[in-house]
Amino acid sequence: MRARSIVAACLAATWLATGAAAQSDNPVEEYRRLLADPFANPGYLFVDRGEALWHQKRGPKNASLEQCDLGLGPGVLEGAYARLPRYFADADRVMDLETRLMWCMVNLQGFDEATIKKTAFSKRGGQSDMEALVAYVAEKSSGMTFEIPLEHPKEKEAYALGEAVFYRRSSYFDFSCSTCHSLDGRRIRLQELGNMTRQEDAARAMTSWPTYRVSHETLRTMQHRMWDCFWQMRMPDLDYGSELSVALITWLTKNAEGGELAVPGIKR
Amino acid sequence: MRFVTAAALSACLAVPVLAAEIPGLPTISVERREQAVRDGFRYDKLAPELKARIEQDDTQRLCTEYRNEPPPEVAARIEKAALEAIVFPEDGKFLGDWKKGEALSLNGYGLRMGDDPKRQVGGNCYACHEMAPTELSYGTLGPSLKGYGKLRDFAQDAIKEVYIKIYNPNATVACSTMPRFGTKKILSIDDIRHVLAFLFDPNSPVNREE
Numbered sequence: 167m168r169a170r171s172i173v174a175a176c177l178a179a180t181w182l183a184t185g186a187a188a189q190s191d192n193p194v195e196e197y198r199r200l201l202a203d204p205f206a207n208p209g210y211l212f213v214d215r216g217e218a219l220w221h222q223k224r225g226p227k228n229a230s231l232e233q234c235d236l237g238l239g240p241g242v243l244e245g246a247y248a249r250l251p252r253y254f255a256d257a258d259r260v261m262d263l264e265t266r267l268m269w270c271m272v273n274l275q276g277f278d279e280a281t282i283k284k285t286a287f288s289k290r291g292g293q294s295d296m297e298a299l300v301a302y303v304a305e306k307s308s309g310m311t312f313e314i315p316l317e318h319p320k321e322k323e324a325y326a327l328g329e330a331v332f333y334r335r336s337s338y339f340d341f342s343c344s345t346c347h348s349l350d351g352r353r354i355r356l357q358e359l360g361n362m363t364r365q366e367d368a369a370r371a372m373t374s375w376p377t378y379r380v381s382h383e384t385l386r387t388m389q390h391r392m393w394d395c396f397w398q399m400r401m402p403d404l405d406y407g408s409e410l411s412v413a414l415i416t417w418l419t420k421n422a423e424g425g426e427l428a429v430p431g432i433k434r
Numbered sequence: 435m436r437f438v439t440a441a442a443l444s445a446c447l448a449v450p451v452l453a454a455e456i457p458g459l460p461t462i463s464v465e466r467r468e469q470a471v472r473d474g475f476r477y478d479k480l481a482p483e484l485k486a487r488i489e490q491d492d493t494q495r496l497c498t499e500y501r502n503e504p505p506p507e508v509a510a511r512i513e514k515a516a517l518e519a520i521v522f523p524e525d526g527k528f529l530g531d532w533k534k535g536e537a538l539s540l541n542g543y544g545l546r547m548g549d550d551p552k553r554q555v556g557g558n559c560y561a562c563h564e565m566a567p568t569e570l571s572y573g574t575l576g577p578s579l580k581g582y583g584k585l586r587d588f589a590q591d592a593i594k595e596v597y598i599k600i601y602n603p604n605a606t607v608a609c610s611t612m613p614r615f616g617t618k619k620i621l622s623i624d625d626i627r628h629v630l631a632f633l634f635d636p637n638s639p640v641n642r643e644e
Contacts, residue, residue: 316456323460327470330462333501334471335494337487338545338620339613342498346575354561354573355542400545402475402484410474420456 209301209378209430212292212385216302219295225275234270236263236303247307248427251416253318260324262415264389265407267299283406287393292384300376300387304429312372312423314416321416324409328417331410332362341399343414362418369425372418377431385430388415464499497609509608516605520598521616523623528593528630535632536639538625539565545620557600557621557629562612565632566639575611583634584641593634600626 220231236246237254251262257269264286271277288294315321335342346354347362360367372388379386386394392411393404404411472478475488493512496504504512541556543549559565562576586592598605601616615621621629632638 319460322456322458323462325456326459326462327467330467331471334467334490334498336471336490338618340494340497340618341613344501345611349575352574354575355571356573359575397546401487402480403547405474405476408474410470413470 207378207430207432209376209385209432210305212298212301212376212378213305213430214302216298216300219298220302225271225277227274227276229274229276231267231270231274231299233274234267236266243303243306245307245310247304247429248310248312249314251321251324251412251419252315253320258320259409260318260320260412260416262388262407262412263300263303264296264387265412267296267303268407286406287386287390288384290383294384297376297385297387301385301430304376304427307427308429309426311426312369312419314419314423316416316420324413324416325420327409328413328415331414332417337400339400343395346395362421365421365424368418368421369423372422373425373427374429374431374433376429377433379433381434388418493604493609493614500609502609502611504608512604512608513606516602516608516614516617517598519617520601520605521623522597523627528597528627529634530624530627530629530631532628532631532635532638532640534625535628535630536566538621538629539632540569555620557615557625559629567642567644568639579633579640582640583636583638586634588634588636593630596633597626597630600629 223230233240235241235254235256236243237249237252238244238246247263250266251260253260254266254269259265261269268279268282268286271282272279282296285294286296288297292298316325332343332347335345343362346352346359347367349359350361350364350367352359352361360371362368362371375391376385376387378384389404389406389411392414393406396402396404472488475484477485477488480488490498493516496508496512500508538554538557539559541554542558542561543553544555559579560569560572562573564572564574564578564580565582567580582596583592595606599612600621602614603610603612604614613620616623616626633640635641
């Protein structure tokens with residue numbers, strides 16, 4: 167793990183310095199190829215830091231996260247992310263990975279929820295514990311396919327709520343998620359917009375997050391993507407881990423079912 | 435009922451209706467949805483200007499309810515209300531400076547959290563439209579506007595029509611995807627005149643050959 171990270175960091179640095187275009191006649195293809203190369207992906211540095219954080223005794227209760235139940239039992243990480251969001255009886259709500267990690271950090275380690283929310287998205291350089299933990303846990307589902315339960319009434323409600331919100335228009339530009347994500351093959355400027363109502367597109371999107379974002383110089387999570395899209399929609403800051411965010415992620419993940427996770431991703 | 439409409443619609447578009455495949459989905463009432471949206475942005479703690487961004491106006495409410503496919507009588511109502519509220523330039527002049535219009539078309543700044551409220555808000559037309567043939571970074575949510583003025587013979591009627599389109603696109607297409615730049619005070623009347631000149635000035639790159 168360590169060695170791989172160092173290789174990854176060096177390769178990524180070289181890649182960023184030289185630019186992907188020099189390598190091939192087709193810069194777009196070359197860029198894509200490098201994005202898919204785990205050794206060129208700085209996201210793995212976050213996986214390693216997340217692993218250390220998971221096992222470390224921390225917080226007012228001086229506890230590790232090893233007893234955190236992500237849905238498959240305390241401490242079970244393999245495949246847990248591929249089965250989220252889901253309903254958790256102890257919290258009596260549907261949770262995505264980030265909400266659940268936050269719950270464990272509060273309840274097992276005694277951290278303050280407001281502080282976790284405030285520091286969940288790092289500035290450049292990626293020092294957020296949450297980003298590292300998400301990378302670590304999600305990577306343990308890499309190669310697996312999304313399949314979420316959607317049996318509990320609250321899970322069904324989350325899905326239906328996510329769908330309802332997807333079509334809701336508001337703010338200055340009258341945007342809804344569907345404005346940008348319900349047509350095939352459209353772009354905003356040069357950025358391709360997935361049609362999230364289609365399995366193929368939803369799967370392509372959801373199986374690549376968490377992702378190292380080259381332009382942000384850090385790893386970003388799905389909660390951040392939701393915040394970012396609402397920001398583009400000229401909406402106020404989305405509350406981290408809110409029911410609204412989890413509902414949208416539930417709807418998107420269900421649509422993406424069958425897609426094979428390849429995380430951490432790496433993107434523009 | 436909504437799922438039935440969605441099913442019929444998506445059968446034509448060959449998009450799978452994902453919702454219909456899940457048994458026992460509850461119906462989300464408007465009140466339930468709005469409560470979740472308000473909570474999701476911590477509504478109670480927001481300044482009035484931000485609260486207003488969350489509240490839906492009549493057009494947004496109706497277009498959400500019908501998922502942008504309002505029945506004819508509702509569409510007519512939306513279009514009529516939009517048209518009646520359009521404010522035209524007092525001096526009757528529609529065309530401004532195409533260079534300023536080009537800058538506004540390229541500019542996507544403004545109204546996002548953290549944006550400086552003192553800086554010019556852009557029209558961001560290139561996000562959705564092809565315009566000058568030399569600008570290759572354009573989006574495809576709207577139709578191409580390449581050569582637009584020339585194609586419409588630089589006609590006075592066409593200029594007025596597009597003024598209306600930019601001011602409030604719902605005046606002709608209820609629940610249009612395009613923002614209501616005038617109605618929502620995103621652009622000023624002068625800004626709209628500049629953008630119109632970008633589309634209709636014969637010297638504008640929009641109307642020149644590649």
